[in-house]
Amino acid sequence: MRLAGLFSALFLLCGLTARADQVTDFTLDNGMEVVVIEDHRAPVVVQMVWYRAGAADEPAGKSGIAHFLEHLMFKGTEAFPDGALSDLVEANGGSDNAFTSWDYTAYYQRVAADRLELMMQLESDRMTGLILSEEDVRTEREVIKEERNQRTENEPGALFSEQRMAAQYLNHPYGVPIIGWKHEMSTLSRQDAFDFYRAHYAPNNAVLIVAGDVTPQDVRALADKYYGAIPADPDLKPRTRPEEPPQLAERRLQFADPRVAQPYVLRTYLAPERDPGDQKRAAALVFLADLLGGSGTTSVLAQKLQFDTQVAVYSSAFYSPLSVDDSTFGLVVVPAAGVTLQQAEDALDTAIEGFMADGVDMELFETLKMQTRAASIYDRDDIQGLARRYGAALASGLSVEDVQSWPDILQAVTPEDVMAAAAEVFDRRRAVTGWLMRDDAPEEVTQ
Amino acid sequence: MTRFIALIAAWICLSLPLRAEVDIxxxxxxxxxxxxxxxxxxxxxxxxxxxxxxxxxxxxxxxxxxxxxxxxxxxxxxxxxxxxxxxxxxxxxxxxxxxxxxxxxxxxxxxxxxxxxxxxxxxxxxxxxxxxxxxxxxxxxxxxxxxxxxxxxxxxxxxxxxxxxxxxxxxxxxxxxxxxxxxxxxxxxxxxxxxxxxxxxxxxxxxxxxxxxxxxxxxxxxxxxxxGDLPETGADLPPKPEYGLSGGLTVVDFDTPQSVAVFGHQGIERHDPDFFAAYVLNEVLGGGGFGSRLMEEVREKRGLTYGVYSYLMSLDQANMVMGRVASANDRISEAIQVIGDEWAKAATDGVTQEELDAVKTYLTGAYPLRFDGNAPIANIMVGMQMEELGIDYIATRNDKVNAVTLDDIKRVAARILDPEALHFVVVGQPAGLNAGN
Structure with missing residues (x-):
């Protein structure tokens, strides 16, 4: 558990994700971390509370409980029963919602800046005051089953993705879907929800982000009053998950479903993530993904698979640098009509081999650097996006300093760094290659 | 550019936008x-x-x-x-x-x-x-x-x-x-x-x-x-369409576990004097947040769906009141029943004073929050021009919401909400639904 706390020396570097003078951070006496991002252009504020607990922190056999609890958190407390929180937010012209990932669960409200105090009162109240009836749990369990129907059971691509992730992670819980396996979701109980709640929801396991037309002084006073009154949980367990063993064998899978309209090949490799004080390899992988697949026109895969040849109608590379434990680096090719998945995969392999032999195209590399610089300007127009970025990073174990140094670390990446990262990550023993296929067409020609 | 990537469901805000201090x-x-x-x-x-x-x-x-x-x-x-x-x-x-x-x-x-x-x-x-x-x-x-x-x-x-x-x-x-x-x-x-x-x-x-x-x-x-160098004129706009949908149910067989239902009937023009009353009415019935009647009855009380909503679809040449729900094949018929009942109830009784007050506070409070960045404001302003709203619209919009009365709602509900005209299209393998027409 990281309780950063130190008042970070505010580097006044220009071209940061947010201007450093826009961002203030401090820690309450009970260990709750607070970040304030100022933007006085509109009288709006976003409050987000991020818990360092997500689907990857669930006990075995209880998959989906982190997300189920997120739903149940809207049911009510003694002070604000029967869904009063959302009613009050709406009555104040605001909107609210929440989301769950493998690494965190977050709740937010967006409201006029002068209503911040009420939002803090409501959000702090449900950090420890949740009340649930059996009826609440029974009905909401039906809702999450319908959510799974909508997101996953009705989407062959999502079913495929679950199977791939399960194959990617031999031991780590990232291999279990956030929404839960269907058979386990239907057994989740009120007690399961409270067990997870009591184990993880506490000020010393939470990050508060307040972004918008506010001052750090005001936020601090309010945060002390509402969140500061909640005692730290002395029994909070350190965040440890089962780790991956060495991955020694390539995995391949074919997933067929009659609802698949457009087959594709998707390969993911286990890849390092941004670590506190150590983000360089992740930064190189960000450039690798952009060079290979960041643009449908100029990147390596598009050039080789869509322009120089017409193997694909779409190709891309993707990488999520933000993760508590090992992340993945992915490649995808959607074959053109008449091209088989085997041909598409072979062309992908050839394209990657070509890239490893040719190295980085310097013109494209410089363009990506320019775009990274520009992002620090454009990003300032989206205060909620900035809030999310800080929240996700801090909830994933990074510090404010790590967030603020990230743009400079990106700028410092060299072509040699990129090629070294590529050589390291492209190891088929740590990869899963999946084919999404139409039913009863083991190796068909697309239309 | 790539046209391949499918649309990602967006948070769609229907009503228009702005903060009083926006200086256009x-x-x-x-x-x-x-x-x-x-x-x-x-x-x-x-x-x-x-x-x-x-x-x-x-x-x-x-x-x-x-x-x-x-x-x-x-x-x-x-x-x-x-x-x-x-x-x-x-x-x-x-x-x-x-x-x-x-x-x-x-x-x-x-x-x-x-x-x-x-x-x-x-x-x-x-x-x-x-x-x-x-x-x-x-x-x-x-x-x-x-x-x-x-x-x-x-x-x-x-x-x-x-x-x-x-x-x-x-x-x-x-x-x-x-x-x-x-x-x-x-x-x-x-x-x-x-x-x-x-x-x-x-x-x-x-x-x-x-x-x-x-x-x-x-x-x-x-x-x-x-x-400056574009052609001066383009093609003529097509004529207004004939509205050809009558009430009923259409089932499209598709082998998937969860049925998707889309429903609707004719709506109201953007410049109709009762548009704001209709807008407020829809907000209570099936609008944005968690508090709508449809969300309360279909999701919160019965757990029949992850999401249900209705909206005023205002196109240049046609208007509908539309909605969407998705439920497991063996539960969609109940969801449709509940939606039909709520439609009928709102058509007959309108909304309560409490609902009207709450939704006004929400709509007027939420309005200024939309103007929180260059990109969203530019998008809102071009939309206002296309809808032929005045440049002073932002300053007067909340007054129009506040002016809506219970009688206005009742009148417009009786006028536009018509359970008999409501048509459901269900895609899936719904149990217990017979496609009438």
Whole structure:
């Protein structure tokens, strides 16, 4: 558990994700971390509370409980029963919602800046005051089953993705879907929800982000009053998950479903993530993904698979640098009509081999650097996006300093760094290659 | 640009936008184009929005999908640059140009830095005025569009909305997919693309807004540069469609565990004196937040769905009240029953004073929150112009919401909500539903 706390020396570097003078951070006496991002252009504020607990922190056999609890958190407390929180937010012209990932669960409200105090009162109240009836749990369990129907059971691509992730992670819980396996979701109980709640929801396991037309002084006073009154949980367990063993064998899978309209090949490799004080390899992988697949026109895969040849109608590379434990680096090719998945995969392999032999195209590399610089300007127009970025990073174990140094670390990446990262990550023993296929067409020609 | 990636469900806000302090200037260029501008020099970039009214509704007969394909080709090469050269030039400036089209408008959304504004505008001008439509680009983007159509054909949501639109609007462009069909898109030639551009991208239907680090004089020059060499007129808008949908139920068999239902009937015009009453009514019935009657009855009380909503669909030439729900095949019939009951109840009784007060507080409080960035404000302002709302609309909008009375709601509910006319299209294998018509 990281309780950063130190008042970070505010580097006044220009071209940061947010201007450093826009961002203030401090820690309450009970260990709750607070970040304030100022933007006085509109009288709006976003409050987000991020818990360092997500689907990857669930006990075995209880998959989906982190997300189920997120739903149940809207049911009510003694002070604000029967869904009063959302009613009050709406009555104040605001909107609210929440989301769950493998690494965190977050709740937010967006409201006029002068209503911040009420939002803090409501959000702090449900950090420890949740009340649930059996009826609440029974009905909401039906809702999450319908959510799974909508997101996953009705989407062959999502079913495929679950199977791939399960194959990617031999031991780590990232291999279990956030929404839960269907058979386990239907057994989740009120007690399961409270067990997870009591184990993880506490000020010393939470990050508060307040972004918008506010001052750090005001936020601090309010945060002390509402969140500061909640005692730290002395029994909070350190965040440890089962780790991956060495991955020694390539995995391949074919997933067929009659609802698949457009087959594709998707390969993911286990890849390092941004670590506190150590983000360089992740930064190189960000450039690798952009060079290979960041643009449908100029990147390596598009050039080789869509322009120089017409193997694909779409190709891309993707990488999520933000993760508590090992992340993945992915490649995808959607074959053109008449091209088989085997041909598409072979062309992908050839394209990657070509890239490893040719190295980085310097013109494209410089363009990506320019775009990274520009992002620090454009990003300032989206205060909620900035809030999310800080929240996700801090909830994933990074510090404010790590967030603020990230743009400079990106700028410092060299072509040699990129090629070294590529050589390291492209190891088929740590990869899963999946084919999404139409039913009863083991190796068909697309239309 | 790639046309392959399917639409990601967006948070759609229906009512329009603004904060009282938004200071809009109307700018007229030397060449006679007008724009709405909010100067904001805090961040060194500009968000620029351009709309061409008519959009994909202007497809020539038998050429459905031509304007959509053309839109995907605007930045696939211009002037002496092929697609790759154009993209490289744009990316080197860190500018972004997005071209999109729906049935009422073709949209251009541009974002460029102050430090290289002249180069970015010159590049965008080439795309707007001198696109190449190279045959290899046509074929490449066409393959992406065809791939998308193929996916749509197996997507229950798309099948449902496609079915209800075809039943409601028949042969009118609103009645078919703007992407076209595999057959119509396969048959399109480069000449069709050139013609599609001439039909929609013309001076007599253009709307412009800008927000950010730019002044009125510069914006005038930018408009003349971007738009001055476009054709003066485009194709005529199609006539209003005949509304052909009657109440009932249509089931489209599709083997999937969760049925998707789309429902609707005729709605109300944006400029109808009762529009605000209808808007407030819908907000109570099935609008945005968690507090709507449909969410309460279908999700919160019964757990029948993850989400259910209704909305006023205001198109240039047609209006509907529409909604959507999804439930497991063995539960969708109950969801539909509950929705029908709520529809009937609201049509007869309207809403309560408590509901009206709560929804007014919500709508008027939420309104100023929309104006929280250059890009959203530019988007809102161009929409206001297309809807022919006055430049002072932002200051008066909340008054219009507050002026709605219980009697207004009751009157408009009786007028537009009609459970007998409500048609459900269900895609899936619903249990216990018999398709009547």
């Amino acid at each position: 200037q109307e700018v007229t260029s030397p060449g006679g184009f007008t724009a709405w501008l909010v100067e904001s020099h805090d961040i060194p970039f500009t968000a620029l929005e351009i709309r061409f009214r008519g959009g994909a509704s202007l497809d020539a007969p038998g050429k459905r999908g031509a304007i959509n394909l053309m839109t995907g080709l605007i930045e696939e090469g211009a002037g002496d640059m092929d697609a790759r050269a154009f993209a490289a030039a744009r990316d080197a400036l860190a500018a972004s140009f997005r071209f999109d089209v729906h049935n009422d408008a073709l949209s251009v959304s541009a974002r460029f830095l102050t430090e290289n504004r002249d180069e970015a505008v010159a590049l965008l001008r080439q795309a707007l005025v001198d696109p190449r439509f190279d045959q290899d680009a046509v074929d490449r983007v066409r393959a992406q569009v065809l791939s998308g159509i193929q996916s749509d054909d197996k997507d229950p949501d798309t099948i449902a909305s496609r079915t209800i639109r075809r039943m409601a609007f028949g042969d009118h462009p609103y009645g078919s997919d703007l992407e076209g069909t595999a057959e119509s898109v396969t048959a399109l030639t480069r000449d069709d693309i050139v013609d599609a551009r001439a039909r929609v991208m013309a001076q007599d239907r253009v709307y412009v807004s800008a927000v950010g680090d730019i002044d009125a004089e510069t914006l005038g020059q930018v408009m003349d540069q971007l738009l």
